[in-house]
Amino acid sequence: MTGIALSxxxxxxxxxxxxxxxxxxxxLPPLVVLLGFFCYPLALVVRQSFVSDxxxxxxxxxxxxxxxxxxxxxxxxxxxxxLGATAGCVLLGTFLALVIAFVPFPGARALSRLVDxxxxxxxxxxxxxxxxxxxxxxxxxxxxxxxxxxxxxxxxTFYTPFVMRPVLxxxxxxPADQLDVAASLGARPWRVLxxxxxPEALPSLASxxxxxxxxxxxxxxxxxxxxxxxxxxxxxxxxxxxxxTFDYPDACVIxxxxxxxxxxxxxxxxxxxxxxxxxxxRAAVDAA
Numbered sequence: 001m002t003g004i005a006l007s008x009x010x011x012x013x014x015x016x017x018x019x020x021x022x023x024x025x026x027x028l029p030p031l032v033v034l035l036g037f038f039c040y041p042l043a044l045v046v047r048q049s050f051v052s053d054x055x056x057x058x059x060x061x062x063x064x065x066x067x068x069x070x071x072x073x074x075x076x077x078x079x080x081x082x083l084g085a086t087a088g089c090v091l092l093g094t095f096l097a098l099v100i101a102f103v104p105f106p107g108a109r110a111l112s113r114l115v116d117x118x119x120x121x122x123x124x125x126x127x128x129x130x131x132x133x134x135x136x137x138x139x140x141x142x143x144x145x146x147x148x149x150x151x152x153x154x155x156x157t158f159y160t161p162f163v164m165r166p167v168l169x170x171x172x173x174x175p176a177d178q179l180d181v182a183a184s185l186g187a188r189p190w191r192v193l194x195x196x197x198x199p200e201a202l203p204s205l206a207s208x209x210x211x212x213x214x215x216x217x218x219x220x221x222x223x224x225x226x227x228x229x230x231x232x233x234x235x236x237x238x239x240x241x242x243x244x245t246f247d248y249p250d251a252c253v254i255x256x257x258x259x260x261x262x263x264x265x266x267x268x269x270x271x272x273x274x275x276x277x278x279x280x281x282r283a284a285v286d287a288a
Contacts, residue, residue: 100112155222166208220236
């Protein structure tokens with residue numbers, strides 16, 4: 001019996017290397033594509049960021065860029081707009097998902113499809129529409145469009161479906177029996193939402209918020225087409241340095257910082273969301 005048990009335990013270990021070797025040919029093509037089209041260009045950008053215009057390698061370009069007021073203002077504005085757009089999309093997307101999922105009214109499905117159509121539009125088209133509506137020669141007019149508030153409003157309008165869609169799908173997965181039991185026990189609607197519905201939808205809400213934050217962090221088309229001269233974000237600064245003034249070392253430094261900042265914000269946000277999801281799960285167990 002002991003020999004049989006040992007042979008059975010050794011069988012999966014023997015199969016492991018065989019499976020790895022058989023899967024290696026399937027992994028090579030995507031690995032080559034990843035290295036050739038992502039890692040190699042990124043490595044070139046990082047390398048160029050350490051070479052000055054005179055061809056001298058070192059950290060002089062980094063020190064010059066990181067200490068410039070132009071870069072510091074762009075970094076602060078990029079983070080502020082990304083966080084503001086994420087907060088606005090979470091509030092508006094959750095509200096729309098709640099209305100469509102739990103408030104019966106004619107045209108709810110049509111409203112959901114209408115919001116989904118925004119996903120098919122390029123971001124600059126939203127900025128162009130806002131220019132026709134709120135621009136200096138638009139139907140409504142007003143100068144707020146050419147400030148950071150106009151950029152923020154355009155990004156919230158464009159990215160709200162990225163939050164609403166996963167949250168709406170999560171609301172649809174909540175069992176109706178749980179809602180009926182909670183209502184029969186005398187729980188008010190807000191308590192049902194807080195203790196039954198929201199804990200179930202929190203992971204989907206977190207994923208939509210993370211995606212929105214990363215997209216808003218690297219948004220370029222909306223800022224460019226709105227034409228807000230005082231709103232300079234990191235992607236806009238990369239475009240200005242690399243395309244307008246042909247200052248490639250500075251552009252590479254800003255691009256690397258933008259990537260690192262996006263990864264840092266993503267990691268911090270995922271850590272906070274994991275804590276919130278764990279706390280929400282304990283609250284749901286206690287409520288049950």
